[in-house]
Amino acid sequence: MxxxxxxxxxxxxxxxxxxxxxxxxxxxxxxxxxxxxxxxxxxxxxxxxxxxxxxxxxxxxxxxxxxxxxxxLGLDPDGKFQRLMAELIGEELSQERANNLIDRLEEEEIFTKKEAILIKSIFADSIFVDLVPSPEILRARMMKEILANICRDDINV
Amino acid sequence: MxxxxxxxxxxxxxxxxxxxxxxxxxxxxxxxxxxxxxxxxxxxxxxxxxxxxxxxxxxxxxxxxxxxxxxxLGLDPDGKFQRLMAELIGEELSQERANNLIDRLEEEEIFTKKEAILIKSIFADSIFVDLVPSPEILRARMMKEILANICRDDINV
DNA sequence: GAGTTAATGGTCAATGAAGGTCATAATGTC
DNA sequence: GACATTATGACCTTCATTGACCATTAACTC
The missing domain is CATH 3.30.56.130 (Transcriptional regulator CtsR, winged HTH domain)
Incomplete structure (x- = not known):
């Protein structure tokens, strides 16, 4: 530590x-x-x-x-950020890079601590082992899906 | 002993x-x-x-x-989570059953609306297609992991 | 202005400092 | 004695730290 x-x-x-x-x-x-x-x-x-x-x-x-x-780097709230993120993620996303991204989103208060913990927990390599041949690709897909859903207007209603 | x-x-x-x-x-x-x-x-x-x-x-x-x-992990008086977790081990979880379970947990205010939306979005069959041979098993594993992490005592510190 | 030198920062391989895994030996339990 | 649990040690992976050597830039000399 x-x-x-x-x-x-x-x-x-x-x-x-x-x-x-x-x-x-x-x-x-x-x-x-x-x-x-x-x-x-x-x-x-x-x-x-x-x-x-x-x-x-x-x-x-x-x-x-x-x-x-x-x-x-600051975030702008008009969705430009999500596009940038999607670009940054690309086709593959390692557990480490995913954790970094999620931590960052927590710092920006896009995620609560609880949300960050939950998402990180199911993004771990140990979850995918023996079930997913390409965990990096799946992670990228899931992360992009989450980013897309963050934009939903109804999400905090 | x-x-x-x-x-x-x-x-x-x-x-x-x-x-x-x-x-x-x-x-x-x-x-x-x-x-x-x-x-x-x-x-x-x-x-x-x-x-x-x-x-x-x-x-x-x-x-x-x-x-x-x-x-x-925090107390789980009726052992509800523990039972759910135990059930999910080695179990399979379809998208539909997962959605029902998540909805129920949202009603019980275990999940916020946002958490429910995000989790359901990455539990969809469409996310796993072509990448995961047994999506039902993976879903069960992820759900179990989420249930365990919900109980974390440090989650609101 | 050209060439030289000194003052930066960059890279990478080697080493050290943790924790992880697994086969197997030792010990308890019945 | 048979089986389950506990304990160890050899070997592996990951993260941190350093030092030798490299690349770039500014300043200085002529």
Whole structure:
């Protein structure tokens, strides 16, 4: 739980929450020094924690004056988001990517905690084992179906 | 009676009873050391004593910073869920029976309208077609998983 | 302006640190 | 003694962390 990667993740998210612009900029070496770790550890945290499914975009620049920029992506409520998601999901969806997506939707308050738990529970590989030859494809189908139904007007009546 | 497995079981249940959050987290190696046993003995205790039918869920994470989490399922006074779950094991569940069951649970306010819509939407035959040879068995498995997770004590924390 | 150098960040393979699985041995129970 | 339960150890998978080496950019020199 209290791994270094987790602490760096929390730290960055904390700053990001404060950032009015919706993004933060910092230098890799500086952050690595701050946490007394290898610089590549920062890349590890960024690639595993700040992915598109989780709602983040990372930009960078090398050379003197180089930097890392982590951008928090917002959702727009007019359904453009669902199309983007569907595109992001594609034809296959692993359990891990599904979990990331669902967590993200919970953060955006599109799902309640209960909904997130229930959906994640039936998206687990262990549910499909021995019954579904291509769990990734089925998961993608189910996730898209859920996204489509979220848009229904009558869903919260 | 005073087997090691029983002592570990009692120990975990004791802590779990105190836990306000409805779950406990610990490391397998630490617990194994504490009881001077093989780490796999912990798995044995968890898989034989902390099953959904007995009122528990177990989650875990591997790798550095890994952990085990045992979640207490809430009381189910009439044993309704437990009976339903037991029935669904190895059972088959058609789309129609699933819809009826979900509707009933919505009437009993176990599910919100939104939850019912979402779950029914991904339980449809059309989702499974060409991907799942035995959709009825998969549906039963998913339904059982959902019933178990509904009872999670940490779901509203 | 071209070339050089220093200051960044990127990649990847190796290693460490957890938990998972399974066959089998040991122990209890009747 | 036969069967069921418990306990272990060898081997596997997943996640974290580091360091060596690579790529890009800015600044500096001429």
């Amino acid at each position: 209290g791994s270094l990667a987790n602490r760096i993740e929390e730290y960055l998210k904390g700053i990001l929450d404060q950032a009015e612009e919706g993004y933060i900029i910092f230098q890799r070496g500086f952050l690595a020094d701050f946490f007394s770790c290898a610089p590549s550890q920062i890349n590890y945290v960024l690639t595993t924690r700040f992915t598109a499914e989780r709602g983040y975009l990372v930009e960078s620049r090398r050379g003197g004056g180089g930097y890392l920029r982590v951008i928090r | 005073g087997s090691l497995a029983n002592r570990i079981e009692e120990y975990l249940k004791g802590i779990l009873d105190q836990a306000e959050e409805g779950y406990i987290i610990f490391q397998r190696g630490f617990l194994a050391d504490f009881f001077s046993c093989a780490p796999s003995q912990i798995n044995y205790v968890l898989t034989t004593r902390f099953t959904a039918e007995r009122g528990y869920l177990v989650e875990s994470r591997r790798g550095g910073g890994g952990y085990l989490r045992v979640i207490r």
